[in-house]
Amino acid sequence: MHLRHILRPAVVTLTLSLAAPAHAADPVFPPASRVGLAVPAGFTPSARFLGFENQQASALIVINELPADAYADIEKGFSDDAALKSRGWTVQVREPLTFKDGKGFFVAGPQESNNQKRYESVLAATMSGMTALISVQMIEASHATITDALVRDMFKSMTVRASVPDSERLAILPYKIDELAKFRVVRSAAQGVALLTDGPKDEVVAVEQPFMLIGLAPGAAPKPEERDAFAKRVFSSAPGIKEVKITRAEPLRIGQAQGYEIVADAKDAGTGTDVTTVQWIRFGQNAYLQMFGIARKATWKDVFPRLRQVRDSIEPK
Template sequence: MRRLLTAAVLAVALTAAAIASPARAADVTFPRGSAIGLVPPPGMSESQAFTGFEDLGHTAALVIAEMPAEAFDPIEAGFTSSALASKGIELEKREPFELKGGKGVLFTARQTVGSATFRKWVLLAGNDAMTALVTMQVPEGEIAAYPDAVVRAALATLTFRSVQNQVDALPFVMGNLAGFRPIRAIAGNTLLLTDGPKDVVDGAEQPIFVVSIGSGAPREDDRRQFAIRALSTLPGVKEMRLERAEPLRISGQPGFEVMATAADAKTGQPVKIVQWLRFGPTAYVRMVGVTKLDAFPDLYDRLRALRDGLESR
C-alpha cells in the first residue's frame, strides 16, 4: 500500500530545500494537519499557503515536509554538495543536530535565484514513526531579523506528535477498530490502520485500511465514475480488475462500494481491494481496505465494522 521510492523521496526533499531563546514545550505549534511542530522564530506566524510558518514583512519562510520514517537515510545520503549544487544551492556545512525524541542532521547553505541570494537552513529529522524535512529560508538582506542562533533555537524545539495525538487531531473518530490499530495520520485528514506486528507495511504482507476526507461532492449521476477514478489512483498495485461497483447506504448517508482484485506491484501477490465512499453535502469520506486475496473472506466483516464505526467529531 505504501512503498518508498528512493528517487521520488529525494526529489521531494530537494524541492523542499529549494524553497530566540529556548522555549517551553508547551509553546510548540503544530501547523494545521501536521504531525510535526516547533516553536517558530519570533516574528513568524502560521502560513495559509503551505505547511509551516512565514514572515511576509521579511520574506522569510519555514516549510515543514512530513515523510515516512524510512525516507531519512536516502535523503541524508542524497544531500551531497553536488546534488544540492544541481539545484543551485551551495552547501556550507553539514552537522549532527541534537533533538529531543529523534535524530537530526542540519545543513546550512546559500542559494542565488536571479539577483536574490537566500540564507537556508535545512533540518532533516526523524524517529521510528516519521521523517521531517524543515527548511528555513531568509533573504541575505533580512538576515539580521533571523540570525543563525535564533533559527537554531527554533529548530531545536522540533517535536513529533505521537500516533495517538495525531489520531486525536483528526476530524473523525473510529468508533470500532475491529482489531485494527492506527499506525499513522497524514496531513490532518487521513488515517492508516493495520492488523499485524509491523508499523511500516510493505505491500500486502498485512491488511491495510485507509480513511481520508475529501472536499467537494460529486453529483449523484457521477458517483460511479468518481468512485472508479478514485480507485484507479491507488498506489502499490497493478493489473487491477473491477469486480463490482454499486451504490449503497453507509451510516444513513449515500455511498458507493467498489471491489476489485489486483496484484501487489512489488511481489505480484494477488490482493483484494474494497473501497467505500460516503458522500456528504460538501465533502466525502473515502475508505479503502487492501488484503491478501485469500485472507479477504475472513477480514471482510471486520473491514465493514471499521467502515460503519466511523463518526465525525
C-alpha cells in the same frame, strides 16, 4: 505495497517572515507528531499543517515525518549543491549533526523564486526508526536576527517520542472515527488523511498487515449515472497493486449519504501476493470521502467486516 508511496509528503515551500525570540526550554510536540522541537518563543503548533507557526511574525516551521529508509534518498538529494542552485537555492551552510540515537545534517542558504528572496534552513535526521525532514523559511531580511546559530540550536533540540496516542491522531481529523475495530492509527493529518493498520509495524511491505487509507478530496458529487465511472477512475489510481479484477461495483448508502463500493482481487505489485481490496466513496456536497482497504486474500473474511465497522462509524465533526 510500501506505505511510504502513499504518504511520503513533498517538502512544502512557503513565503514568510520570521522574528527572533528566545528558545523554549523543552521540546514541544505538534498534535499527532512524533517529532518535538524547542521552538523559539511565540511559535505555537499549527492547525493547518504539521509543524509550528508564529502568525505575528508570519513564520512557519514545517515538519515531515518519513520512513527510516527515506533518509538515504534525502541525503543524496541534498548533496548536489549545483542541482540545488539550479532550483534557486544557494547552500552556504552544510553541517553534520549527531543525536543521541541518530544522525542528520543541516543545510541553509538564500533562495530566490518568482523574484522573491527567502532564506531557508533544512534539517534531515534519522533516529528512533524514522526520518524527519524539517524546513524553516524566512524572508531574506529576517536572517539578520534568525541566525544559522539559532536555527541550529533548535534543530539540535529535536526529540522523537516512541508513539502518538490514537486519541491525539484522531483529534486533528475533520471527521470522527468512533470505531477502530482493532485497527490503530499510524498517520493522520488535519487535511483529512488517516492511515490505519492492524499489526505492530508502521511500514507494511507485501501487505503483511491489513491497512485502511482514508482521505478527503474536494469536488461536487457526480450525477447518479456518472458515479460508476467516477469511482472506477478514482480506484484506478490505487498504488502498489496489479492484475486487478473487480468483483463488485455498485452504489450504496453510507450513513446518511450516497456512496459507491468497489471490491477487487489483485496482486501486490512487488511480490505478487494475492490481496483483496475495497474502495468506498462517500459523496458530499463539496467533497467526497475516499476509504481504501486492503488485506491478504487469505485474511479477507476476517478483515472486511472490520473495515465496514470503521467505514460506518465515520461522521463529520
